[in-house]
Amino acid sequence: MNRLESLAEKALREAIEAGEFDNLPGKGQPVDLSENPFEDPDLRVVHKLLRNAGFAPAWIEERKDIDATFEAAHQTLTRAWRIYRPGGVSPNDATWEKNVAEFREKATELNSRIKLYNLKVPAAVFQRRLFDADKVIEGITQAKD
Numbered sequence: 001m002n003r004l005e006s007l008a009e010k011a012l013r014e015a016i017e018a019g020e021f022d023n024l025p026g027k028g029q030p031v032d033l034s035e036n037p038f039e040d041p042d043l044r045v046v047h048k049l050l051r052n053a054g055f056a057p058a059w060i061e062e063r064k065d066i067d068a069t070f071e072a073a074h075q076t077l078t079r080a081w082r083i084y085r086p087g088g089v090s091p092n093d094a095t096w097e098k099n100v101a102e103f104r105e106k107a108t109e110l111n112s113r114i115k116l117y118n119l120k121v122p123a124a125v126f127q128r129r130l131f132d133a134d135k136v137i138e139g140i141t142q143a144k145d
Contacts, residue, residue, distance in 0.1 A: 073106040107133035
């Protein structure tokens with residue numbers, strides 16, 4: 001194998017020295033890595049058009065929307081907790097409970113969307129975990145400012 005490798009290296013070195021690679025297209029330019037090898041070849045043109053227009057495939061847009069909706073709900077609940085806590089209002093207060101119920105409802109809705117999203121993604125690595133509303137609420141109420 002060493003002899004074969006050295007023969008190949010020698011042939012490449014001689015070709016480089018002879019300038020056989022100097023006239024290749026794209027010489028001196030960065031390598032174009034924009035093509036995704038995992039992308040469906042039938043959809044490659046569509047994805048390129050979307051990318052050039054500033055859009056992403058539907059499943060990526062869905063992920064962004066899910067994350068933004070969760071973040072907004074999380075911030076709303078965090079703000080509500082900060083309002084009630086300094087005033088000494090019990091976490092069982094009716095208004096706080098209303099905020100918690102709304103957050104749980106939003107988390108349930110988002111979890112339904114996540115289940116559909118997980119069916120759309122091209123690979124399992126892109127799947128999203130479901131939200132555990134109880135853990136999020138506990139994290140908010142136990143957080144130290």
